[in-house]
Amino acid sequence: MTTVHKNYINGAFVTPKSAETILVSNPATGAVLSQIPNTAVSMVDDAVAAAKSAQQAWEARPAIERAGYLRQIAAKIRENAPKLANTIVEEQGKIRGLAEVEVGFTADYLDYMAEWARRIEGEIITSDRPGENIFLFRQAIGVVGGILPWNFPFFLIARKLGPALITGNTIVLKPSEETPNNAAMFMELLAQTDMPAGVVNLVYGDGATTGTALCQNPSVGLLSFTGSVETGSRIMEMAARNITKVNLELGGKAPAIVLADADIDLAVKAITASRVINSGQVCNCAERVYVDARVEDEFVTKLSKAMSACRFGDPSKDTTIDYGPLINRAGLDKVVSLVDRAKAAGAEVITGGKASDEGGGNYYEPTVLRGVAHDSEIMQNEVFGPVLPVNTVSDADEAIARANDSDFGLTSSIYTRDIGAAMRACREIKFGETYINRENFEAMQGFHAGVRKSGIGGADGKHGLYEYTQTHTVYLQS
Ligand code: NAD
Numbered sequence: 282m283t284t285v286h287k288n289y290i291n292g293a294f295v296t297p298k299s300a301e302t303i304l305v306s307n308p309a310t311g312a313v314l315s316q317i318p319n320t321a322v323s324m325v326d327d328a329v330a331a332a333k334s335a336q337q338a339w340e341a342r343p344a345i346e347r348a349g350y351l352r353q354i355a356a357k358i359r360e361n362a363p364k365l366a367n368t369i370v371e372e373q374g375k376i377r378g379l380a381e382v383e384v385g386f387t388a389d390y391l392d393y394m395a396e397w398a399r400r401i402e403g404e405i406i407t408s409d410r411p412g413e414n415i416f417l418f419r420q421a422i423g424v425v426g427g428i429l430p431w432n433f434p435f436f437l438i439a440r441k442l443g444p445a446l447i448t449g450n451t452i453v454l455k456p457s458e459e460t461p462n463n464a465a466m467f468m469e470l471l472a473q474t475d476m477p478a479g480v481v482n483l484v485y486g487d488g489a490t491t492g493t494a495l496c497q498n499p500s501v502g503l504l505s506f507t508g509s510v511e512t513g514s515r516i517m518e519m520a521a522r523n524i525t526k527v528n529l530e531l532g533g534k535a536p537a538i539v540l541a542d543a544d545i546d547l548a549v550k551a552i553t554a555s556r557v558i559n560s561g562q563v564c565n566c567a568e569r570v571y572v573d574a575r576v577e578d579e580f581v582t583k584l585s586k587a588m589s590a591c592r593f594g595d596p597s598k599d600t601t602i603d604y605g606p607l608i609n610r611a612g613l614d615k616v617v618s619l620v621d622r623a624k625a626a627g628a629e630v631i632t633g634g635k636a637s638d639e640g641g642g643n644y645y646e647p648t649v650l651r652g653v654a655h656d657s658e659i660m661q662n663e664v665f666g667p668v669l670p671v672n673t674v675s676d677a678d679e680a681i682a683r684a685n686d687s688d689f690g691l692t693s694s695i696y697t698r699d700i701g702a703a704m705r706a707c708r709e710i711k712f713g714e715t716y717i718n719r720e721n722f723e724a725m726q727g728f729h730a731g732v733r734k735s736g737i738g739g740a741d742g743k744h745g746l747y748e749y750t751q752t753h754t755v756y757l758q759s
Pocket of ligand 1: 428431432433455456458487488491492496507508509510511512513516530531532563564565663691729736
């Protein structure tokens with residue numbers, strides 16, 4: 282019998298009365314690892330009530346004191362880093378090296394958010410009236426509901442909790458039902474710190490039951506969600522009923538533009554790394570290539586060689602592989618059917634193009650497709666797997682126009698040696714992020730935000746921090 286995780290509410294681990302549980306398994310082997318309760322509305326409401334009653338006292342503490350708690354958690358994470366990395370490898374299928382990066386980055390992120398304690402600023406605005414001062418304060422929103430995906434499950438806890446807590450909010454987290462074990466470890470570590478009861482709460486369950494309950498609770502002031510466009514849209518609908526603020530980090534379909542003057546070896550290396558990282562299951566992964574016809578042959582030949590050299594397998598057994606399994610069978614089936622339809626529509630498979638049944642996990646071969654039409658399904662829809670469709674363009678104009686012609690607008694990249702072309706792309710590419718001559722991966726002091734269906738608002742840096750605040754303008758007549 283595997284462990285059934287307990288929710289963490291008001292500083293205590295609690296088991297819901299409901300007997301319904303969800304099994305959590307290793308995507309590389311199918312072995313059952315743990316179970317979580319599918320927490321029903323009444324206990325979700327208890328968690329929100331606990332967060333609400335703790336919030337005022339939490340906000341009243343100086344920010345520098347709140348920072349101290351974030352630093353305590355970061356220290357606990359570092360002390361337990363190998364165990365945490367193992368858990369992420371086992372339940373998410375991430376390779377060991379990347380899981381270690383995720384754990385280290387999570388601790389660093391909490392320390393970074395703690396640094397904001399002395400930097401949160403309001404404004405003093407000049408008045409039209411004699412003897413008046415206008416002050417703009419930045420204050421906490423109240424209770425944040427943080428709903429997490431499975432692809433960077435541990436880091437996403439910090440990305441929501443860090444800015445929420447440092448700005449004086451309290452939080453109720455709901456991890457993905459696919460990857461709750463790392464969240465359980467996070468809460469165990471948090472319980473070992475001096476964190477006051479009710480400031481951080483966590484409930485397990487699926488989206489239909491637990492996630493919905495959190496979104497419908499009128500005491501939640503901000504729903505901070507990372508996940509798919511479909512779920513983001515549903516969350517917005519629920520938020521609309523209570524006029525709850527939303528922060529939505531949704532899917533992507535990142536274009537990589539390779540111009541005729543690009544350093545092809547550099548482009549191949551960066552695009553390959555950006556496509557196979559986490560088995561291709563990252564919102565900012567390079568997902569479609571627009572290559573100038575003059576360098577297409579060289580690029581595709583080198584890309585195919587680099588992609589086919591990527592090795593996959595069970596990350597618990599082999600630390601030398603490039604990527605592990607996809608998260609579950611449904612995820613694999615989705616990639617299989619997308620590629621099969623692309624092949625039927627005329628795409629040429631240069632390498633890969635099918636699932637692999639090696640070891641019984643949900644593996645997909647590293648895949649390069651050529652001759653793919655820009656308006657085809659595989660160039661337009663998010664593909665969470667190591668699959669790279671390539672489309673040929675005649676120049677930068679055509680590449681930029683095609684890159685922008687997408688429902689998504691999260692990340693993008695361009696490879697060129699011409700600084701003028703790069704700067705022009707910065708002006709004309711309508712995406713939240715653009716990487717020039719480097720792989721796609723954001724920094725914690727940047728601003729990770731999508732346009733179009735990729736989201737509303739963003740995370741990281743000053744702008745991400747202020748998403749967790751509301752303004753309060755005060756007119757003082759003296
Ligand atoms: P998902 O939308 O299926 O689930 C995400 C979370 O939402 C889970 O915790 C789930 O239980 C919950 N949920 C599902 N239905 C819900 C509902 N009706 N109400 C409330 N909560 C509900 O996404 P996923 O498969 O876990 O993650 C993959 C997606 O996340 C991809 O599209 C990826 O691009 C995106 N993502 C985006 C970013 C970003 O920063 N923009 C980062 C990571 C992942």
